[in-house]
Amino acid sequence: MTQLSDSPVRYGLVSRILHWGMAALFAAQFLSAAAHWGLPRENALRDTLWSYHTTLGFTLFLLVMVRGAWGLANIARRPTHAGAMARAATIGHVAIYGLMVLVPFSRILASGGGTRGLRYLGFQIFPAREAEIAWTQVLAEWHGQMGWTLALLALGHIGMALIWHRLVRRDDVLATMAGR
DSSP: OOOSSOOSSSOOHHHHHHHHHHHHHHHHHHHHHHHHHHSOTTOHHHHHHHHTHHHHHHHHHHHHHHHHHHHHHHTTTSOOOOSHHHHHHHHHHHHHHHHHHHHHHHHHHHHHTSSSOEEETTEEEEOOOSSOOHHHHTGGGGHHHHHHHHHHHHHHHHHIIIIIIIIIIOOSHHHHHHTO
């Protein structure tokens, strides 16, 4: 039977579903941002991909909260690693998690004080305002830059998993995240 919680030898089913599911959703999110940035205006593909950016971002924000709570609940049971690379990995994971919270939060905050408001899956989260609340817009000015930084950290995360763990160390880190 598949173990739901993490253990010292492998990540449990919930952690793996959150990790790989969110990885796929973040890939879609980065694709929508790249299309928005790289394709010309009035492009059908650009418009289609961009149309889900806000909804997907809010969904990812909610999933990050769930994933963070689940990770904290399982922290004592998770596989452990030692040494300088483990400390570097911890710093990298903290940076990734921090940006996974901060990037969508910056836009959610801006929506709360903005003239367009925010709807999520048909529900009104924040109504549109007559005038912006200036302080809610400040962090949102960095939304794109933080998002691309998150994308680069995610690529580094993938690179470390494939190059360091798979090719150099030949350890079982990928297997623990795959459930083997």
